[in-house]
Amino acid sequence: MSSNAVVDKGGSRHGSSLQQARLPRWAPYALVVVSLALGAGIGTALGMDSPFQWGLFAALVFIVASYVLGAVVEGGRQARDRLATSLVWVCFLLAVVPLLSLIWETVDRGRTVLDGYFLGHSMEGVQTILPGGGAYHAIIGTLEQVGLAALIAVPIGLLTAIYLVEYGRGKLAKAVTFFVDVMTGIPSIVAGLFILSFWIIILGFSYSGFAGAMALAILMMPIVVRSTEEMLKLVPDELREASLALGVPKWRTILKVVLPTAIGGITTGVMLAVARVAGESAPIVLLVFGATGINNNPFEGAQSSLPYYIYEQWQLGNEASFNRAWAAALVLIAFVMILNLVARGIARWKAPKSGR
Known part of the structure; x- marks a missing residue:
């Protein structure tokens, strides 16, 4: 007899009430x-x-x-x-x-003006109301500024996260955690104003790509600290204890066991932090000062960047400059997308292999 039917006293069958339409x-x-x-x-x-x-x-x-x-x-x-x-x-x-x-x-x-000429030429000697020119100088500036910011922020953020996870105890660790949380919510314009007052007004240095890189580094640090801290916490304590039980010093355990285990997540966090600051415009407008020509030296003289170039071209208010601004925005989006894809690839490459 089917389990979906019920027989009453007279022998007739009815559909089960457990069936749901x-x-x-x-x-x-x-x-x-x-x-x-x-x-x-x-x-x-x-x-x-x-x-x-x-x-x-x-x-x-x-x-x-x-x-x-x-x-x-x-x-x-x-x-x-x-x-x-x-x-x-x-x-x-x-x-x-x-x-x-x-x-x-x-x-x-x-895509209307994005071609090899746009990527390989600057705005030096170009009339802004006419078509032509490119964003090569802005691309160079963005790469140099973001690269310098990463060189400043990544070591500091990495070492801070190691201190908080491996050594941090007591009031000092709580204070560092608190200020990292505060820095996470700092508006980018505040970081730019801080470098402007300290580096340019007080110390007397000139506008440069390095000044913009320092402001970007301030914005990168809390992201690197937070992402690295979470990745280090995911490393099993058994690995640390096994290494220490063999007589390996703690600093060497961190260097040879903890960091290699978490390197995939750490690298992903760093790449995401780089992508986060690549499109910042407020600190760059304050500190880089803009340039129409190519300046390969980020430590001296005004320099451009893609966010500043977009702002500058849109401010000109004519059809040719609007097209250049949209093309530069497309280049910036492609740059950020490539960084995110690289981060995902590294995370997948370094992810622990699952076994049966």
């Missing part, structure tokens, strides 16, 4: 199509021309229809589950659509 698998996809059509119809009827507004109406229709349809067919419990799932998907799309729109707009506008 379910919507077909294609129902959510059909509901999406219907919601999009209704959203477009409602938006058109209300005189709205923006597809984004239509999408908001479609999302609202999808959420309500998912709950009502689930309640009618599957019951209240499954309807609430479908409601939560619909909200998650709608919020995901609301987060992704602006990002995709930004990337599409930048690619569409930036």
Whole structure:
């Protein structure tokens, strides 16, 4: 006898009450199509021309229809589950659509002048109201400034994280942790003003790429400290104890056991910190001072960078400068994307191998 049937006293069979009606698998996809059509119809009827507004109406229709349809067919419990799932998907799309729109707009506008000439020439002697010129000097400035910032921030941040995890105890460690948390929330303009007052006004040094690099290093340090600290905490204590039990000094245990174990996560954190400061514009505007020509020496004279170049070209307010600004923005996005891909590749390469 089937387990899904019940026999009463008269010998007749009835379907089991444990069976629950379910919507077909294609129902959510059909509901999406219907919601999009209704959203477009409602938006058109209300005189709205923006597809984004239509999408908001479609999302609202999808959420309500998912709950009502689930309640009618599957019951209240499954309807609430479908409601939560619909909200998650709608919020995901609301987060992704602006990002995709930004990337599409930048690619569409930036590709008009982005070519080998743009990447290989500066703005030296170019009339800003006419097409031509490039961002080579800004690319060189960004690479040098971000590289110097990494050289300053990474060793300090790495050693600070090692102190907090391996040695830090008492009030000093708590104070360092507190100030690292405070530095994480410091606006970039504050870092630029600090270097401006200390390096240029008090000490009397001139505007340069190195001044901008110091401000970027201040912004990088707390990110490096936090990411490295979390990666070091993930290293099992058994590895430390096994090394110390063999008579290996603590400093050598950290150098040969702890750091190699966490190197993948540490490198990922460093690359993300570099990507974070590569697009900072406020400190660069204050400290680098801008230049139209190529300056390969970051320690002397004004220098440009991609964020400053974008700001400068957009401020000029003509069609040619707008095109150059969009092209530079596309180059900057590509630079940050490459850094993130490198970070993910290193994390995957250095991740612990899973075995059976």
